[in-house]
Amino acid sequence: MTGLRPTRRRVLAVLGACGVGAGGVAAVPPRRISASLTTYRWVLSLNRRDPPAVPELADLDPVVRRAVRDAVEGGYESAEPPTAVRRLFDVRRKTYVRVEGTYYRLDPTLPVYEVWLEPVDESTATGAVTLGELEQCADPDPRGFRTPPLERADDPARTYSLDPRLRDCIERHRFVRLGDGDYYRYHVDVDDPGSPYAITATEVSAATVAGIDAPVADGDDALPETRAALRAAADETLRRQSIPDGVRALAADFDYVSLGDRFYELDLGHPGAAPVRIDVAVTDARAREFDPAWLDLSVTNVGGETVTLQTGPPTPFGVLHGEADGGGDLPLWSPTYEESRFVGTHAGRVTGIAAAGVSTALTPETLTTRYAVRRNPGRLDAGVYRVSDGFGVRSDGEATPYPYDVRIRVA
Numbered sequence: 001m002t003g004l005r006p007t008r009r010r011v012l013a014v015l016g017a018c019g020v021g022a023g024g025v026a027a028v029p030p031r032r033i034s035a036s037l038t039t040y041r042w043v044l045s046l047n048r049r050d051p052p053a054v055p056e057l058a059d060l061d062p063v064v065r066r067a068v069r070d071a072v073e074g075g076y077e078s079a080e081p082p083t084a085v086r087r088l089f090d091v092r093r094k095t096y097v098r099v100e101g102t103y104y105r106l107d108p109t110l111p112v113y114e115v116w117l118e119p120v121d122e123s124t125a126t127g128a129v130t131l132g133e134l135e136q137c138a139d140p141d142p143r144g145f146r147t148p149p150l151e152r153a154d155d156p157a158r159t160y161s162l163d164p165r166l167r168d169c170i171e172r173h174r175f176v177r178l179g180d181g182d183y184y185r186y187h188v189d190v191d192d193p194g195s196p197y198a199i200t201a202t203e204v205s206a207a208t209v210a211g212i213d214a215p216v217a218d219g220d221d222a223l224p225e226t227r228a229a230l231r232a233a234a235d236e237t238l239r240r241q242s243i244p245d246g247v248r249a250l251a252a253d254f255d256y257v258s259l260g261d262r263f264y265e266l267d268l269g270h271p272g273a274a275p276v277r278i279d280v281a282v283t284d285a286r287a288r289e290f291d292p293a294w295l296d297l298s299v300t301n302v303g304g305e306t307v308t309l310q311t312g313p314p315t316p317f318g319v320l321h322g323e324a325d326g327g328g329d330l331p332l333w334s335p336t337y338e339e340s341r342f343v344g345t346h347a348g349r350v351t352g353i354a355a356a357g358v359s360t361a362l363t364p365e366t367l368t369t370r371y372a373v374r375r376n377p378g379r380l381d382a383g384v385y386r387v388s389d390g391f392g393v394r395s396d397g398e399a400t401p402y403p404y405d406v407r408i409r410v411a
Contacts, residue, residue, distance in 0.1 A: 030286040031286070031293075031380050031382065031410050031411065032286055032410075032411045033282050033286070033293040033295070033373050033408065033409070033410060033411075034282060034408075034409045034411070035280050035281075035282050035295055035406055035407065035408050035409070036280070036406070036407045036409075037278060037279065037280040037404060037405070037406055037407075038404065038405040038406075038407070039271065039272075039278055039402070039403075039404045040239040040240060040241060040271060040272070040403055040404075041240070041241050041242065041243075041270065041271065041272030042238075042239070042240050042241070042242065042243040042268070042269070042270060042271075042272065043237060043238070043239050043268070043269040043270075043271060043401050043403055044229065044230075044233040044237070044238040044239075044240070044243060044247060044267070044268050044269075045233060045237045045238075045267040045268075045269075046230065046233045046234045046257065046259075046264035046265070046266060046267070047264060047265040047267065048234070048262060048263070048264055049210045049211065049212060049256070049263045049264060049265055050210060050262065050263070051096075051103075051206055051209040051210040051263075052096075052209070052210075054096045054097060054098045054103065054209060055097055055098070056097075056098050056099075057069065057072075057097055057098065057099045057100075060088075060097070061084050063082050063084045063085065064082075064084050064085055064088055067081070067082075067085045067088075067199060068088075068097055068099075068106065068199070068201070069099075070199075071104075071106060071199040071200060071201040072099055072104055072201040075198060075199075075200060076198060076199040076200075077196040077197065077198050078196060078197055078198075079195045079196050079197070080195075080197075081110060081197050083161060085199075086110060086160045086161035087160075087161045088106070089106070089108045089110065089160045089161075090159075090160075091112060091158040091159060091160060092158075095108075096204070096209050097201075102203060103203070103204050103205065103206060103208070103209050104201040104202060104203055104204065105201070105202045105204045105208070106199055106200070106201055107199070107200050107201075107202065108160065108197070108198070108199050109193050109197055109198045109199070110160045110193075110197050111160070111190050111191065111192040111193070111197070112158055112159070112160060112190070112191040112192075113158070113159050113160070113161075113162040113167075113188065113189070113190055114156040114157070114158050114187075114188070114189045114190070114191065115148075115149040115151065115156055115157045115159075115162065115170070115186065115187070115188050116149070116151050116152055116153045116155075116156035116157065116186075116187050117149075117150060117151065117152060117153075117176075117184040117185070117186060117187075118153060118184060118185045118187060119182060119183070119184055120175065120183050120184060120185045121183070122183050124175075124183075124185075125175035125177070125183035125184075125185070126175065127173070127174075127175060128173075128175035128176060128177045128183055129173045129175070129176055129177070130176070130177055130178075131147075131148065131176060131177075131178060131179070133173070134148050134169055134170070134173055134176055135147065135148065137169035137172070137173060138163070138165050138166040138169045139165065146163065146166055148166060148169075148170060148176075148186075150178075153187070156187075156189075162188070167188065170186045170188055171188065173186075174186050206261065206263070207256070207258070207263055210263050212256050212263060214254075214255050214256055215253075215254055215255075215256070216254065216256040216257065216258050216263060217250050217253070217254040217256070217257045217258070217266070218257075218258055219231075219250075219257045219258055219259045219264075220258070220259060220260065222246050222250070223244070223246050225244045225246065226244045226245075226246030226247050226250070229243065229244050229246075229247050230247065230250075230257060230259060230264075231259060234259055234262075234264060237403075239403050243268070247268060248268065250266060251266055251268035254266060269400050269401040270400060271393070271400050271401060271402040271403065273400070274307075274393040274395060274400045274402055275301060275302050275303025275305070275307060275393075275395055276299055276300065276301055276302065276303075276307065276309075276362070276393055276402065277299070277300045277302050278297070278298070278299050278300075278402075278404050279297075279298045279300070280295065280296065280297050280298075280406055281295075281296045281298075282294070282295050282296070283295075283296060292333075292372035292373055292374040293372070293373040294370050294371070294372060294373070295332065295370070295371045295372075295373055295406075295408065296368055296369075296370055296371075297317055297320075297368070297369050297371065297406065298366050298367060298368035298369075299316050299317075299362070299366070299367050300365070300366040300367075301362045301363060301364045301365060301366075302364070303364065303395070304364060305364075305395070305396075306361050306362065306363045306364075307361075307362050307393055307394060307395040308359050308360065308361055308362070308393070308394040308395075309359070309360045309362050309391055309392070309393060309394075310357060310358075310359055310391060310392035310393070310394060310399070311357070311358050311360065311391040311392070312353070312356070312357065312358065312391075313340045313342035313343055313353065313354065313356055313358050314334075314336045314337060314339065314340035314342070314343060314358070314369075315358045315360040315367075316360055316362070316367050316369065316391065317369050317389065317391070318389065318391075319334075319337060319343060319350055319353055320332045320334075320371060320387050320389060320406075321387065322385030322386055322387045322406075322408050323385060323386055323388075324381075324383045324384065324385050324386075325384070325386070326383070328381055328383060328385070330373070330380075330385040330408065330410075331349075331350070331374075332371040332372065332373065332387070333348060333349075333350075333371065333372040333374060334369055334370060334371045334372070335370070336369055337350060342354040342356045342358070373408065373410075380410055381410065382410050382411055383409075383410055384407055384408070384409050384410075385407070385408045385410065386405055386406070386407055386408075387405065387406040387407075387408065388403070388404075388405050389403070389404065389406075390402050390403035390404055
């Protein structure tokens with residue numbers, strides 16, 4: 001027999017390591033769990049909309065600077081604009097410049113090159129080269145790596161400045177063989193408005209540069225209480241039981257607000273008007289080792305019509321956890337995690353959550369999810385843990401954010 005003989009000393013040593021003595025099992029003392037809920041009548045968010053980086057006139061290449069200065073002072077014309085001037089512009093987006101604190105939009109009248117690929121049969125692709133060989137032709141220096149345009153005819157690459165060496169290589173090597181083994185023919189066309197070519201400059205606001213095509217309220221001119229609320233929301237979403245009348249007036253008339261030289265999209269939600277109610281209750285309030293307390297979180301449709309809840313998986317509250325102010329984490333486990341195809345679990349733990357939105361129709365009824373507050377494996381620090389979460393409520397065609405805070409006290 002190869003096993004160890006269970007002597008009395010060995011048995012006592014093993015039992016002692018497990019916390020068992022003459023007085024029986026030395027159980028880990030239970031924690032008492034309580035919970036409270038806070039919901040909010042108003043939610044104010046300011047989503048920052050900064051203008052993109054705009055070059056200053058003084059920082060431009062001297063050749064480009066002269067052309068832009070002429071455009072600002074009355075107009076620029078040239079029979080052959082320098083390459084540096086052409087490269088200032090992008091067919092796909094607007095071009096702005098800042099001159100002594102003032103923004104200008106620059107509009108060019110320049111030739112536009114169009115480059116695209118047409119699929120061809122291998123038998124017609126005489127002298128076809130690989131894409132790598134075409135790149136090598138355009139720039140033998142490997143540090144100059146240039147990828148030729150690969151667009152199709154229905155959406156060609158369009159540019160004001162097609163590099164002369166690249167254009168020459170495309171014209172000399174019309175056929176190319178791509179990695180998939182298919183053959184293509186390059187086409188280059190020029191949409192030329194004719195000389196002289198021009199650049200005009202139009203003064204625009206910083207809001208226009210930021211892509212805001214709507215009136216902007218000046219938050220700095222608002223009443224102090226309104227201005228304070230706006231500035232607080234610029235730092236962090238503001239959740240309040242009441243909101244200044246000035247904020248409501250701004251939200252009714254404007255989609256955007258400015259604070260200093262920054263712009264924000266103004267989003268004021270009124271969850272207090274949504275026809276739902278959230279409740280929390282704790283059952284079996286003692287959390288013992290391997291024997292959790294249970295927290296019931298429920299949402300009730302208190303209106304007469306069906307609403308839609310927009311949440312993360314699993315519906316209606318998703319995967320929740322609490323955080324203590326001084327650090328510390330409190331995972332909450334629910335059997336619904338295992339039932340959701342969007343939540344990965346293993347041995348009672350969450351291993352992954354799919355970034356999926358879930359919509360649930362809620363008739364005038366109550367949906368409840370049970371969450372376990374565990375003391376396993378024997379550790380649950382005392383303190384207050386806050387679950388800060390929320391969902392969207394769509395009713396009568398309007399979507400409203402509905403945030404809530406659950407404070408879980410572990411004593």
